[in-house]
Structures are given as structure tokens and as C-alpha cells.
Amino acid sequence: MRIERAPCFRGRFTLPGDKSISHRAALLGALAEGETRVRNYSSGADCASTLACLRELGVAIRQEASAVTIAGGGPGSWRAPAAFLDAGNSGSTIRMLAGALAGRPFRSVLTGDESLRRRPLERVAAPLRAMGATVLTTDGRPPMTIEGGGLRGMTHDLPVASAQVKTALLLAGLQAEGVTTVREPAPGREHTERMLPLFGVSVRRERLSAAVSGGARLRGADVDVPGDASSAAFLVVAALVLPDSEVRLERVLLSPTRTAFLEVLRAMGGRVETRLEADDPEPVGSIVASSSRLHGTTVDPALVPSLIDEVPALAAAAAFAEGPLTVTGAGELRVKESDRIAALAEGLVALGARVREMPDGLVVERGAGLRGARVRSRGDHRIAMALAVAAMAAEGASEIEDSDCVAVSFPEFFAVLARGTGRA
Ligand code: S3P
Numbered sequence: 001m002r003i004e005r006a007p008c009f010r011g012r013f014t015l016p017g018d019k020s021i022s023h024r025a026a027l028l029g030a031l032a033e034g035e036t037r038v039r040n041y042s043s044g045a046d047c048a049s050t051l052a053c054l055r056e057l058g059v060a061i062r063q064e065a066s067a068v069t070i071a072g073g074g075p076g077s078w079r080a081p082a083a084f085l086d087a088g089n090s091g092s093t094i095r096m097l098a099g100a101l102a103g104r105p106f107r108s109v110l111t112g113d114e115s116l117r118r119r120p121l122e123r124v125a126a127p128l129r130a131m132g133a134t135v136l137t138t139d140g141r142p143p144m145t146i147e148g149g150g151l152r153g154m155t156h157d158l159p160v161a162s163a164q165v166k167t168a169l170l171l172a173g174l175q176a177e178g179v180t181t182v183r184e185p186a187p188g189r190e191h192t193e194r195m196l197p198l199f200g201v202s203v204r205r206e207r208l209s210a211a212v213s214g215g216a217r218l219r220g221a222d223v224d225v226p227g228d229a230s231s232a233a234f235l236v237v238a239a240l241v242l243p244d245s246e247v248r249l250e251r252v253l254l255s256p257t258r259t260a261f262l263e264v265l266r267a268m269g270g271r272v273e274t275r276l277e278a279d280d281p282e283p284v285g286s287i288v289a290s291s292s293r294l295h296g297t298t299v300d301p302a303l304v305p306s307l308i309d310e311v312p313a314l315a316a317a318a319a320f321a322e323g324p325l326t327v328t329g330a331g332e333l334r335v336k337e338s339d340r341i342a343a344l345a346e347g348l349v350a351l352g353a354r355v356r357e358m359p360d361g362l363v364v365e366r367g368a369g370l371r372g373a374r375v376r377s378r379g380d381h382r383i384a385m386a387l388a389v390a391a392m393a394a395e396g397a398s399e400i401e402d403s404d405c406v407a408v409s410f411p412e413f414f415a416v417l418a419r420g421t422g423r424a
Contacts, residue, residue, distance in 0.1 A: 001384075001403035001414060003391040005372070006421040008244040008291075013416060015232060016043040017066060017225030018253045019409050020163070021282070023092045024191050025223040026050045027100060027171065028199050029070035030059040030078075034220030036199075038068040041225060044409040046090035049112075053085040053097055057108075072220050075175060080106035084143070087112040089337060089381075089408050092164050095124045098146060099168025102133035103175025105149030111142045115337050115379055124168045127156045131172055131180070153178030153214050160332065161305040163189040166210065173212045174201065181211040188305040189257045194281045198223065226253040226284040231410040233261050233313035234385045238420065239289040240270045241320040241393045246290040247420065254283040260303045261310035262287070267297040268321055294321035296365070301329025308332055312386035315344045318364035319353035319390050331360035337408070338380035347375040347387040351394050372396030381408035388417065 022042035027050065029036030041047060043066060051061055051068065058079035060071040085108055087093035094110050098121075101108050111117065121144050125135040131154060134147040153176040156169050166182045170192055173180025186208075193203045193210045200219040204211040232252050239247035254274055262272050271292045276285040294317060299307070304327070307314070311327055318325030333340040341362050345355040350373040354365040372394050377384035384403045391398035406413040418424040 001388065001400045003388055003398045003400060005395060005397070006242055006392040009238040009242045009392070009420040010246055011420045012248045012250065013235065014250045015227030015252060016410065016412060017041050018228040019044050019046055019230065020092065020189060020191050021223070021225045021253065022047040023050050023096060024167065024195050025225065026054060026068065026070065027096055028195060028218060029072055029220060030054045031075050031100060031171070031174070032072040032199050032218035032220045033074045034072055036070040036072055036220040037222045038070070039066065039224045041066050041068040042228065042409070043411050045088060045407050046093065046409060049086065049088035049090045050093045050097070053087060053093060056081045056083060056085055070220070074217065075100070075103060078104050081108050085110045087116060089113050089115055091116060091119055094121070094142060094144070095164040096167045096171065098124050098128060098135070098144065099171035101146045102128040102131065102135070102148040102172040103151055107145060107147040110144045110146065117142045120335055123160060123162060124165050127165070127169055128172055130154060131176055133172070151176035151214070153180040155181040155183065157183045158185060161186045161188045163191070167192040170210060170212050173214060174216050176214040179211055179213050181209055183209040186302060186305045187257060189255065191255070191282065195223070198281055226282060227251050228410065229253040229255070229258040230309045231413070232287060233310040234389050234413070235416065235420070236262070236265065236272060236287060236289040237313045237317045238389045238392060238417070240265065240292045240294060240317060241389070243291050246288065249287045251284055252287055254285045257306045260306035261314055263303070264297060264299055264307065264314055265317060268294045268317065268325070270294060270317070296321050296323035296325045298326040304329045309382060312340060312344055312382045313389065315348060315362065315364045316386040316390040319348050319351065319366060319370055320393060321366060324363045324365045326361070326363045328358065328361035336380070338378040338383060340380065340383060343376070343378045343380060343383045344386065347383065348390060350375050351387070351390055351398065370394035372398040374399045374401065377402045377405055379405050381405045381410065385410065385413055392417065392421070
């Protein structure tokens with residue numbers, strides 16, 4: 001994709017449904033009895049992978065544009081898959097589905113694309129084994145074979161903050177004997193805990209823990225998915241770093257565990273306002289961001305689990321700020337769809353920023369000013385979008401290699417950029 005310097009970024013947008021919420025709505029709908037109707041289901045390839053895996057397990061799913069209807073028959077209606085379950089690029093699909101499958105008395109093999117086959121699975125495999133499932137990984141990575149059933153509830157202390165692993169263990173816990181409690185080292189996204197009551201299941205929650213009882217039956221529900229908070233981050237940053245810009249994003253997910261990036265952007269001097277319009281089951285509202293003179297800041301490592309997917313967007317913003325942005329406590333970025341620390345450093349340096357890599361984070365500075373260059377996404381959707389936003393505000397033209405990967409979470413991304421810059 002060729003990106004020219006844009007004069008401004010303006011407009012009012014509603015975004016496709018949040019990826020994290022969409023995955024969960026599909027999984028819970030497939031475990032429930034009765035019909036689940038999901039509106040504004042994510043258009044991203046990751047969420048299509050979740051639906052494809054569920055269909056392979058015998059779940060009846062209809063989709064018309066962004067409306068997804070699941071005719072749930074309860075977990076007992078799931079059938080042994082005839083083929084490998086292909087999660088594509090989606091870590092959420094493979095990890096969360098593993099939890100649901102740990103309760104099913106048949107064998108499945110889960111795998112994914114080249115990037116997913118490099119990502120760690122023992123964090124989910126080990127606790128599922130402790131509950132009684134048979135789980136085999138390939139040197140800790142996909143392909144992963146699961147033969148489930150006969151689970152015992154237990155208390156898990158997660159060594160790394162991971163909402164995917166927490167969700168997997170809660171989905172296994174719903175099918176286990178007794179109570180399953182998951183304790184996290186730091187607050188992370190809590191969409192599963194907020195969504196389960198909608199499906200008629202109660203969750204006992206404390207600040208850093210969630211517990212479910214086994215044998216609970218889920219009832220089909222209606223889920224209206226708010227706009228994707230992580231996709232919003234790239235558009236917010238585009239409006240902040242370009243001149244004469246203002247963007248208004250409507251009906252976006254505003255959960256505090258997803259919008260910590262807005263706090264960091266405000267601490268950097270960004271003019272960003274949010275207006276909460278609804279709060280149940282998730283906070284939803286609008287975001288307005290406009291051109292700002294940004295400066296650096298140091299991100300509190302305690303906030304990192306609540307902005308882990310937005311570090312690429314924040315790093316792009318920092319490439320236009322006065323003084324350094326420092327992010328630490330983010331070693332998880334090295335095992336995302338790509339090594340995001342290395343990918344950001346390479347791409348932003350090619351565009352003229354100064355970046356210092358650390359094992360668990362990075363420091364980004366503006367340097368002499370950004371100018372167009374040819375940069376690599378490494379097949380990672382969030383790297384492609386972060387570099388595209390930086391390129392839009394750089395002097396001259398850039399080229400993003402392998403930019404099609406934006407379809408993993410936000411297929412409409414380049415069309416939205418074109419509209420916002422008056423080029424559509
Ligand atoms: C997600 C959790 C995070 C995040 C991912 C989506 C989720 O991963 O990076 O994009 O929906 O639960 P971890 O659970 O590995 O931290």
C-alpha cells in the first residue's frame with residue numbers, strides 16, 4: 001500500500017464490532033441453548049476464524065453481513081471435528097476455544113497460520129491439563145491436540161496477565177465439577193465476566209479474580225457489539241498527529257480495561273474527549289480527537305495489560321511528539337502476531353524516528369522529523385496500521401509491505417483513511 005502525506009484527517013465514523021467482544025459472543029452463543037443474535041459482529045478475519053471453527057464442531061451459524069445468528073444446542077451438541085480446527089492468525093480463537101474444548105469428550109486438533117504456529121500455548125495448555133483435560137502442544141505451540149471431559153474445578157493463579165487464558169479457564173470451568181477461580185496478576189479485559197450474566201450465568205468477581213460454578217447452563221442472548229476500541233486507537237492517533245484534524249467515533253467500546261491508551265494520549269497532551277452513552281453490559285460512547293501538540297511520557301507498567309494492543313498506535317504518536325515515550329513491562333509484545341517491539345523499532349526507524357528497544361518495551365522519539373520510506377508490516381495487522389498512520393504524517397510517500405493483513409481486525413482501515421483525508 002502506498003501512503004502519501006495527508007493534509008488532515010477528519011470525519012465521523014462508526015467502527016466494525018469489537019474483536020474481543022465478537023469472539024466471546026460467538027463462543028458463548030455456541031455453548032448456549034437457544035438462539036443467540038449478534039449485531040455488528042467484527043468484520044475481521046480473526047472473528048471469521050472463530051465462526052469457521054465453531055461450524056466445524058457442528059454449531060449452526062447464519063451470517064448476513066454483520067448479523068450473526070447462532071442456533072445453540074448447548075455444549076453437548078458439539079461434535080468431534082472431521083478436520084483440523086484452523087484458527088488462522090487468531091490467538092484469541094485458539095486459546096479461548098481450547099478452554100471450551102477441554103470440557104468436550106472428543107479429540108480435536110487446533111492449528112493456525114505461520115504466525116500463530118510460533119505463539120505460546122503452554123500458558124493455556126498447562127492449567128487445562130491441571131483440570132483434567134489431555135492437551136498436547138508442539139514444543140509449546142500449535143498444532144495442539146485436546147481430548148477433554150471429566151474436568152475438576154480449581155483455583156488458577158495466572159503468571160502472566162492474559163484475558164484469553166482467563167476466558168479459556170472460565171469456559172472450561174463452566175463444564176467442570178465444582179468451582180473454578182481465576183486470579184490475575186493485574187487487571188485485564190473482563191469482557192467474558194461482563195457477558196456471561198447476559199447468557200444467564202453468574203460470575204463471582206473481585207478486583208483481580210473471577211469464579212464460575214460448573215454445570216451452569218447458558219441461555220441464548222442478544223449481543224449488540226460496540227465499535228472496536230483497538231481499531232479506534234489508530235484513527236485517534238491520525239487525528240492527533242495531522243494538522244487541521246478532528247475525528248468523531250460513535251458507539252465505541254469504552255471499557256477502562258481497553259481505553260487506557262486514551263489516558264496516555266492525554267498525558268502526552270492529546271486533545272481527546274469521550275462521552276459515555278451506555279454502561280451495561282459494557283461502557284459504550286463516543287470519542288472525539290483533534291490535532292494536538294504532543295509530548296512524551298512514561299507509561300505506568302501497571303496500565304500495560306489495559307493498552308497492550310494499542311502500543312503500536314502509541315508508538316506512532318510518539319514519533320511526532322516532543323521528548324520520549326517510554327513503555328516498559330510489555331514483554332508480551334514480543335509474542336503477539338509478530339515481535340511487535342522489533343517490528344515497531346524497524347518500521348519507525350526507517351521512517352526517521354529514534355527508537356531504543358528493550359527486552360520488555362521501547363523508547364520512541366521523534367528524531368529529525370519523519371519522511372516517507374518502504375516499511376514492513378511483518379504480516380501483523382497492528383504494525384501495518386501503526387506504520388500507515390505514521391506514514392500519513394511523514395514528508396513524502398511511503399510504502400507498507402504486506403498491508404493486506406489489516407483484514408485480520410479492520411478490513412475497512414484503508415478505506416476509512418481515504419475518506420478521512422478526502423481521497424475517497
Ligand atoms: C485479548 C487479549 C489480549 C490481546 C488480544 C485479545 C482478548 O491477549 O492482546 O488481542 O480478547 O482476550 P492476551 O490474553 O494474550 O494478553
